[in-house]
Amino acid sequence: MDRNQATGLILFAAVILIYSIFFAESQPVTEEVTPEQTEVMEASPEAEIRAMQEPELPQSDSLDSDKIEKYGVLAAFTLGEEKLSTLENDKIKVTISSRGGEIKEVILKEYTGLNDEPLSLLSTERSEMIFTAQTASGEINLNDLNLSPSLSTSESEDGEAQILTLSGATESGAISVVYSLEPGKYELRKEFSIDRYQGIFTGSTVKLSWADQVKRQEKDLAESRRKTQINYYTSSGDYDNLGVSDDTETDAPEESLKWIGFSQRFFTAGIIADESFQNASFTQSTPVQDSSTVRMMQAEFEIPFENGNYGLKYYFGPDSYNGLKKVTEGFENNVDMGYFFVSWVNKYIIVNLFAFLEKYFSNYGIIIVLIVLIIKLALSPLTYKSYIGMAKMRVIKPEIDELKEQYGDDQTKMQQEQMKLFSKLGVSPISGCLPLLLQMPFLFAMFFFFPNAIELRGESFLWADDLSTYDTFINLPFTIPFYGSHVSLFTLLMTVSQIAYTHFNNQLTTATGPMKNIGYIMPVMFMFVLNSYPAGLSFYYFVSNMVTFGQQAVIKLAVDDDKIRKKVEESKIKNANKKKSKFQQRLEDAMKAADANKKK
Known part of the structure; x- marks a missing residue:
């Protein structure tokens, strides 16, 4: 290396040293980027909008082929763990599952059961409500679809109502179940709707199968059985029931129905249609040897499913005559007030x-x-x-x-x-x-x-x-x-x-x-x-x-x-000279004729 080369290297090193001293501290410090931050950085504006509109679906590792065959594009909804949500006011407490919005339990807060325990009017241990719908892949149980819950409130005439929204979405469409409970009431509102899914839901009705082993709530079992029955009210305004016999009874009304009630002696669990229930059939029996169960009841009927949605109302509460009159037309018939002359x-x-x-x-x-x-x-x-x-x-x-x-x-x-x-x-x-x-x-x-x-x-x-x-x-x-x-x-x-x-x-x-x-x-x-x-x-x-x-x-x-x-x-x-009235004369003539026939 000659003198000129050595001089060049020294000058080059000096330039690098001076640059690092005066300019290195003004550069941004590089931090480690997490995978979550990378997803946010790479997300497009369209993806952000879609994430805001579509609720997050439950996550799982994989879908088996049986589920895909049975549920088709809805198979993704069967994944994830069940979550329980609660709607509550001063009258009732309702526990609802994320799976199809199934009602798991209803507690009446103002009353107690037979042994002073909280009065459970409905529970999955004794009751089952299965909603099924017809799809392109066949009939499916809507209770199998796991949705994401979200609680909110809204103002109503009686105060602040509680709202539970269960929803989920895929690329083909979205499903939502909305429950609302107003303060001071025993009525629970339900609305089910689908968005898009063209050609997926092929039926015009949703079928509901409701079975209930009515739990004993009162001291006198015999009197409870005399007062427990399936009641229903037709769209034309006629009330009927299955009676209180211990024998197995069935009925299949030809007319559409406005409401159906599983009525006990003092309480009723009922379903009220927005429009009507169709093709209903009922079965009622008494497990005579089972002292913990008053009756076994089952109702099957169809709910009109027009334009991808339906609505109905539940009633879970006491059989107070004046209170039931406010629920819907004819609902007070769940209280037996006697025959027409009393x-x-x-x-x-x-x-x-x-x-x-x-x-x-x-x-x-x-x-x-x-x-x-x-x-x-x-x-x-x-x-x-x-x-x-x-x-x-x-x-x-x-x-x-x-x-x-x-x-x-x-x-x-x-x-x-x-x-x-x-x-x-x-x-x-x-x-x-x-x-x-x-x-x-x-x-x-x-x-x-x-x-x-x-x-x-x-x-x-x-x-x-x-x-x-x-x-x-x-x-x-x-x-x-x-x-x-x-x-x-x-x-x-x-x-x-x-x-x-x-x-x-x-x-x-x-x-x-x-x-x-x-x-x-x-x-x-x-x-x-x-x-x-x-x-x-x-x-x-x-x-x-x-x-x-x-x-x-x-x-x-x-x-x-x-x-x-x-x-x-x-x-x-x-009245000494009073003439006989026509009625008295006819009565006397009839008595004489009867006497004459008797003598003959």
Whole structure:
């Protein structure tokens, strides 16, 4: 190396040294880039928009060939782990799975079960709702599709509603299930929809198969089974049910339905259509040997699936008559208010009267006493007329006895002469009975109201722990046929009061022989019937008997038999020359014709 080359190398090294000293610190420091950052850096604007619009699908390593064959382009939705989400308000708590939006459990927060545990009205241990749809690859279970959950809220008329959105998307389209729960309500709204997937979903309906082993929630299993059945309401406005027999029952209504209810004694799980349910079929049976299950119910029906979506509403809640009326048309029929000739008493009088008294009194024993007093006061004019009618029959008893002595062997002639006597004296033999018959709807209406009044459930009074079931005063070491293995004290009090009332009433009437004794037999029969009925019902009849006894004692003090006899004599003079009415003449002619035929 010569001098010139050495000088060049030294100058080149000096330049590099000076450059590194003055310029190296101003260069950016190179950092290690992670794989996630690399994906973000390389993502295009179109990819970012797509990521915002399409929810993330559950990830898994691979799809087997069976799933691909069965689900086709939807196979990706079967991957991933199940996630549970909760919708909750002050009334109910609903747990929902990410797999198809299946309802896993419904808890009623204001009530407890048989052993004071949280009341589970629906759970996957006992209930199953399978939604299936027809696709190009065949029928699939929509509950197998795993979707991504997202919770949010929205404003409603009653406050802030909770919203659960379950969604997922592929290149071919998107699926979403949206649940909404408003505050203070037992209704859960569901909306299912698909976007695109042209040619994938080929059917026009989604099929729902709902099976439920209805869990026992009440002390009295027999009474619970008498009140548990499948109810449904047709699109034309007709209500029907499968009955309460222990035998297996089936039904397949030809008409489309508006709602279907799995109704227990005090609670109902129901499904309400936005439009209608089609091709429904029902099966109901009783597992007699299984004391933990009230009934086994199954319903299958189709939901119209137009334009890739459908909507419906669930009801999970108590059988409160006024509350059910607000749910949808005819839904209050899940509460049995009795046959048509007594149901009007419960629907329009007792239910509203009960609700009114609840605002001012918290003790339901006091409410029952007040209901008795109000009803007896309202019916007191009929009670008074009934007493006067019986008093008139009592004061003319000597005349009736004379007819019996004169025509005792000729019953037809006896009846004819009695009719003449009643007409002459201005006395009607049914005047004492008719007012009592008009009170019968109120008497029988209570047989349906108290066993179905959820307001009494768990309410105690005196020695009764629960007015909605029988009060056990004594447990017997054996079972008496048609009576049971316990003694209800309220039923005993009702029986004794009825016998006392019958004895008092017989002093006011002319009843003799079998008619006089039947009044003592009926209370004993009712003692057997009502021993296992709700304590509230027996208590109502006991109080009613005591009030009626008091009413008649007061009326007896106020009514003078001598004055009644005087009025009867005045009628006798007034009607001495009175002509027979057409009805009386026809009745007399019919009796004569019957007598003539008898003699022939």
